[in-house]
Amino acid sequence: MEYRRMGKSGLQLSALSFGSWVTFARQTDDNINDRLMSIAYENGVNFFDNAEVYSAGKSEEMMGRILKKKGWDRSSFVLSSKAFFGWKGEDKKPNQHGLSRKHLMEACDEALQRLQVEYLDLYYCHRADKNVPIEEVVRTMNTLIQQGKIFYWGTSEWSAAEIMEAHMIARELGLEGPAVEQPEYNLFNRRKMESEFLSIFNNIGMGSTIWSPLASGLLTGKYNSGVPDGSRMSLEGYEWLKDRALLDDKVLRVKQLGAFAQELGVSLPTLSIAWCIQNPNVTTAILGATKESQLVENFKAFEVLSVLTEEVREKIDDIMGTKPDV
Numbered sequence: 096m097e098y099r100r101m102g103k104s105g106l107q108l109s110a111l112s113f114g115s116w117v118t119f120a121r122q123t124d125d126n127i128n129d130r131l132m133s134i135a136y137e138n139g140v141n142f143f144d145n146a147e148v149y150s151a152g153k154s155e156e157m158m159g160r161i162l163k164k165k166g167w168d169r170s171s172f173v174l175s176s177k178a179f180f181g182w183k184g185e186d187k188k189p190n191q192h193g194l195s196r197k198h199l200m201e202a203c204d205e206a207l208q209r210l211q212v213e214y215l216d217l218y219y220c221h222r223a224d225k226n227v228p229i230e231e232v233v234r235t236m237n238t239l240i241q242q243g244k245i246f247y248w249g250t251s252e253w254s255a256a257e258i259m260e261a262h263m264i265a266r267e268l269g270l271e272g273p274a275v276e277q278p279e280y281n282l283f284n285r286r287k288m289e290s291e292f293l294s295i296f297n298n299i300g301m302g303s304t305i306w307s308p309l310a311s312g313l314l315t316g317k318y319n320s321g322v323p324d325g326s327r328m329s330l331e332g333y334e335w336l337k338d339r340a341l342l343d344d345k346v347l348r349v350k351q352l353g354a355f356a357q358e359l360g361v362s363l364p365t366l367s368i369a370w371c372i373q374n375p376n377v378t379t380a381i382l383g384a385t386k387e388s389q390l391v392e393n394f395k396a397f398e399v400l401s402v403l404t405e406e407v408r409e410k411i412d413d414i415m416g417t418k419p420d421v
């Protein structure tokens with residue numbers, strides 16, 4: 096496993112990490128989660144990602160049970176959660192979501208209880224909140240740091256302008272700005288990581304924990320000829336994801352990329368994941384999995400890094416047509 100510094104912070108994250116979105120509670124039970132987290136940990140993964148909204152709090156409870164059962168040294172892994180969406184579903188009241196001081200403080204305590212830990216290493220604002228001044232967010236995250244409940248704070252899917260505003264305010268107040276952003280990054284979605292955030296990577300030293308490196312499985316080729324039973328795109332409630340992902344043009348490009356991977360003698364999932372982590376601005380790519388075999392396969396991405404020469408990357412750019420104009 097390779098470990099990378101999270102931006103200019105002193106925290107080291109494994110270049111591949113593991114998260115529980117969609118999978119925990121919805122597709123996997125405690126037994127499978129135990130196996131998945133164990134395989135991850137044994138392969139050197141030191142970062143586990145979660146959020147209040149994942150399976151309405153059940154995902155944190157499940158991860159907390161596994162961590163407790165495993166008894167891994169707390170100092171050997173980094174644990175995160177995120178607040179914004181709330182976990183009470185459609186019934187949520189006005190202050191049970193968003194980034195107000197009230198929700199962030201309460202949500203953090205709830206995450207700690209569900210995960211059965213004394214602190215979170217990383218705590219994210221899961222989205223920006225137009226209804227809360229960024230100064231309130233900066234001050235609240237710093238309060239949580241001072242209380243020892245979180246060690247670093249970050250953002251997820253914030254714009255570069257919003258992240259910079261948080262940094263300016265933090266600097267003015269002598270407080271900690273966000274150390275890390277969690278954006279989507281994969282061969283279909285490159286703009287933020289390769290264009291919008293460049294000046295923040297260069298000038299601030301922000302880390303990134305990127306999500307959906309396989310575009311929810313699309314970049315494995317598993318949807319090339321339909322939707323396999325039990326796969327993410329087959330799940331009730333995720334039609335929006337299927338409608339967004341399974342467009343003819345996207346599937347066609349995945350087929351072409353798959354043929355190129357075959358020419359290179361590597362598997363499509365490992366090529367797609369290796370492509371993400373070859374970007375030096377990626378601190379870690381968060382993997383998702385429903386089966387042990389998927390994780391085992393995906394960890395082979397490290398062996399594929401050497402295949403990604405400039406020529407190969409250019410060919411991938413031509414196939415995908417998603418390289419942003421910087």
Ligand code: NDP
Nearest residue numbers: 114115116144306307308309310311312326327383384389
């Ligand atoms: P991926 O894009 O890697 O998708 C993972 C899914 O793809 C698996 O659950 C599995 O789904 C399928 N898959 C994975 N490997 C293989 C393989 N080798 N062969 C076949 N199928 C495979 O990542 P996720 O979308 O799961 O995101 C990873 C993590 O990122 C999340 O758990 C979460 O922690 C974080 N995240 C954060 C977000 C944010 O807003 N901050 C948003 C989304 C995710 P299946 O078996 O069901 O087909």
